[in-house]
Amino acid sequence: MKTRFHVSLMTKVLVWLLLHLGILALAFVGFVGWQLGMGLDSLLSGAAGERLRDFGDEAREGVHGLPRDEWRGVIDSLASEKKVVARLLDDWTPSEIPRNVMEKIRTMPPPRGEGHRRPPPPHGRRPPPDHDFPDDFGPPPREDEEMMPREDPPTSFPVSRPIFLARGEKGNGYWAGVQVALRGGPQLLLVRSERLDGEGMFFEFRPWLWGGLAVLALSLAFWAPFVWGITRYIGKLTLAADRIAAGQFQITLPRRGGDELGKLGQAIEVMAGRLDHLISGQKRFLGDAAHELCAPLARLRTGLGILEMKLADVDQRHLSSIEADAQELATLVEEVLAFSRAGNRTPQQKVVSLEPLVREVAAREGGVNPLQISVSPELQVVADPTLLTRAVGNLVRNARIHAGEQARITIEAVERGEFVEVSITDDGPGVSPEELSRLFEPFYRPDVSRSRDTGGSGLGLAIVRTAIQACGGDCAASLPSAGGFRVTFRLRQPTRNA
The missing domain is CATH 3.30.565.10 (Histidine kinase-like ATPase, C-terminal domain)
Structure with a gap:
């Protein structure tokens, strides 16, 4: 016969609770994944946008007053502290930037404010036609404006502004674009990370993790006392039933109000009381019957003894069988009395x-x-x-x-x-x-x-x-x-x- 694996009710309820929470967590992750699949730019409206803005401001302050050829070293140093890769758009080669990220750069809106146009190329020439980087983050200037002198940009620039957040195609990391106001006009700072969280810059997993653990802890704290109370009371009912099965009918169970388990406990107490009354009455009846049988049985055996003395030896063998039956009956009565006394004493x-x-x-x-x-x-x-x-x-x-x-x-x-x-x-x-x-x-x-x-x-x-x-x-x-x-x-x- 195979032994069935026993699992307590408390374990079953907790497993179902954890399964329920797991399904909710999967549904939440699926919903977040669906939302992120529609576009990671939605994260820029929250804490991710603030962190990217702060990073852009740090980069702007770090390169302030330095010549252009030293900017990359400063930005690399700041990026290494954040465990990401960050460079200005001009410091990336077109082959390093995924195609979908390049499309975002081409289609993003022009910089805000006046005087934020990128300085003209040397000698008043435009970049070669095969250059993939957009000019001024917007539509190209008109031909009649190419050779016109431009005014110097204002000395006060706005704070950095996150522009986009996207996943590079073919698994080429996660990319963020930040508009940074630098000397000579706004520049696009590209930040790249291998992971979605961007080492805490794009997306912060820990608050979600701690929030999920907090929800789990609160759920367990809310449900565990309730489930523990039910299983503990069921355990007492089981113990009471085992005692009744073993012949112990003095059962007392704690009160539990008017719910179904409380009514079951009261029913078990009533049943035990009635069984005790029935068994005790049975034993008393046996004892009383055996006691009443003792007197006539004693008189019967006495009469047999007198009759045995008066009968001839030939007839005494017939009397011996009657004496044996009387002895067996006496033994049975004695055992019934012993059984009754053992239970009632x-x-x-x-x-x-x-x-x-x-x-x-x-x-x-x-x-x-x-x-x-x-x-x-x-x-x-x-x-x-x-x-x-x-x-x-x-x-x-x-x-x-x-x-x-x-x-x-x-x-x-x-x-x-x-x-x-x-x-x-x-x-x-x-x-x-x-x-x-x-x-x-x-x-x-x-x-x-x-x-x-x-x-x-x-x-x-x-x-x-x-x-x-x-x-x-x-x-x-x-x-x-x-x-x-x-x-x-x-x-x-x-x-x-x-």
Whole structure:
């Protein structure tokens, strides 16, 4: 039989919550990607535009007062600090700039303000026709204006202005264009980065990351107490159901208001109370019936004894069968009384030394083969001595009856954390594995090797379980790998003072 992988309800809810948040995150990333796919220029209206503007102003201030041939070194130094590549448009070769970026440069609007036109080329000549760079960031001047002298630009230039942000085709990095007011007129500063974030200049991932983590933390903080409360209460309901299945009906569950789980808890408490009343009434009825049967049974056996003295020897053999039936009935009544008393008797819990009690039972129930006892003298348990003695005696007697007088019976006790486990094992025929779960039911007798012919009434193990549960423990039956039959019960050890 395959073992099913167990996952707690709390884990399932948290996994579904994380999956939900993951789907929302993917949807958000998809939406942002769609928006960025429509154009990265939208980022310039936010913090990216401010960072590019500041970078352009730094470049303008850095080259202020320096000759033109020193500008590139200053801008390279500033760009290296930002971990990007930045140059004025004239310092790039056309082959270095992707075609789509060049198209953006050609189609971008002219500089703002007057007097921002680029100075004319030397000797009043225009650049060669095959030059790919646009002139004045706008349409070319009219022919009648080519040779006209131009006024010097004003000494005060506006702040730098981001123009575009685009991804280079064929994965050729990310490019930004910044209009910078320099000596002689506005210049286009191209900034390139291999990544979308531009090392923090184009796009800042960390605020989004911290924001997502904050949303996740708030979601967990909001949902975790609610889910924890539900799963914790369900765990208490499960424990209560297990206790009811084990025959412990004194169940008390915390109040949870009027929701479905609270109503379920109240229903379990009511059910446990009714079962307790029913089982207790059943045991009282058995005890009362057995007690009432004791008197007529005693009179019957007394009458049989008187009649036996008056009958001739020939007729006494007919009377012996009646006496055997009366003896069997007396034994059954005694066991019913013991079962009823074990369940209805208020246990007197004490610290009991296990080894002397086991040896006393072994001496009383000893047979042809003495019991093999492996119990440490230091082991102690908290139990009712009378009920514990009855349980151990019933187990030894049960082994003698069903495994035979020649059976090898072993009693062992070991510590298991806060508990002591006591096992009584015989090497008899045992039972089938399907019957193990029912052996502790009252009046249950397996069909194989445990019938009325062997003297069993079906109450021996039921008395054992009732007595052990009254002492605050539990018990179970098993089949050893070497064969035979074993019953193990567990009782709590006394609390040791630190």
